[in-house]
Amino acid sequence: MATVTLEDVRKVYRGGVAAVKGVTLDIADGEFVSLVGPSGCGKSTTLNLIAGLETLSGGTLRIDGDVVNDLSPKERDVAMVFQSYALYPHLDVARNLAFPLEVAGLPRADIDARVREVASMLGLEALLSRRPKALSGGQRQRVALGRALVRRPKVFLFDEPLSNLDAGLRAQMRGEIKKLHERLRATFIYVTHDQVEAMTLSDRVVVMSQGEVQQVAPPRELYDAPANLFVAGFFGSPRINEVKPRTLGLEGEDRVLGLRPEHLEVLPSAASAGALMGRVYLVEPMGAECWVTVEVEGERLVARAPGDFRASSGAQVALRFEASRLREFDARTGLARSVG
Structure with missing residues (x-):
């Protein structure tokens, strides 16, 4: 497999629109790295730069130590799985899987062996004679994965591959992709706007905003x-x-405090000594727990309550949190700093 290194990589489109602004990143051999962020943050453009589908405006891109700035996608030896599956509708599953190997001119015996191997790995054996229109969304995505796997590339690239699936299938395919990475130990670079995908799949996550890496x-x-x-x-x-x-009840106008809703607790009694007091704005039952929006000193905070919590809008409630759970950020720059 391979390492991937980006050094001050930039992409500027006509008119001076900067989509990627000096991204520097080292991805280890066999690592699963996700690029996340809102639409337009530059994550897909960064992936396309790695793939060779976009040309760099500046910086250096290395795969396995070799500079690939001027190499074609084929010469980079990467495989990409797209959101749209990109299957050939007139070919059955077996031919879709075999196609990149046929283009590469591999012997028929080798092609057939690799197709059988990948079909077995992804549970596609019974589908080899079907065309894409006869497959479900999850099956089509497995075929798209298989077409990348059959090539045995240095790097696997995924551009929001699960976006077209419903919630249940997304969860299932997340599990399959994770197990696939554990089995192959290949280098996976995965673009998504879904924080759950990024959190559950990745060894590391690259958070992007407005073309820049945030963390x-x-x-x-x-x-x-x-x-x-x-x-x-x-x-x-x-x-x-x-x-x-x-x-x-704390001091400091130059800072903003971050407190996760699960770390802010609604107490059973509004008369709890030393508690933070507020009034219920909204209750959202979630089964095992409730999320309660509470108005405190003109601000709305979301807190956690037991699943059987009941309160009408405007009811007074008490809240409790641990100071150690607070995260402090500079009010001007938004950068994190230690709580003092």
């Missing part, structure tokens, strides 16, 4: 120690509470 870290570190308010707000559902210190 690169393992999923747990991103959640527990975000580098700035953007990263803090991107990960977590419900979204992290961004609170003025005075709302929590």
Whole structure:
């Protein structure tokens, strides 16, 4: 397999529109790295630069130590799995899987052996004679994965491959992709806007905004120690509470405090001594727990309550949190700093 290195990689389109602004990143051999961020943040453009589908405006791109800036996609030895599957509708599954090997001129015996191997790996044996229109969304995505696998490339690239699937199939395919990576130990670079996909699949996550990298870290570190308010707000559902210190009875106008909803607890009694007091704005039952939006000092905070919590709008409630759970950010720059 291969390492992938980006050094000050940039992409500027006609008219001076900068889609990627100086991305520097080292991806280890066999690592699963996800690029995440909102639409237009530059993640797909970065993936296309790695694939060779876009030309660099600046910087250096290396695969396995070799500079590939001027190499074609074929010469880079990468395989891409697209959101749209990109299957040939007039070919059956077996021919779709075999096609890249046929183009490469491999002997028929080798092609057949690789197709059988990949079909077995992905559970496609019974589907080899079907055409794409006769397949479900999940089956089509497995064929798209298989077509990348059969090539045995240095690097696998995924551009939002599960976006067209419903929630149940997405969860199933996430599990299949994760197990596939564990089996192959190949280098996977995965683009998604879905924080759940990024958190559950990745060894490390690259968070992007407006063409720039905001933070690169393992999923747990991103959640527990975000580098700035953007990263803090991107990960977590419900979204992290961004609170003025005075709302929590604390000092400091030059800072914003971050408090995850699961770390802000609705107490059984509104008369709890020393508790933060507020009034219920909204209750959202989620089964095992409830998310309760509470108005405190003119701000709305989301807190966790037991699944059987009941309260009408405007009811007074008490809230409790641990100071150690607070995350502090500079009010001007949004950058994280230690709580003091």
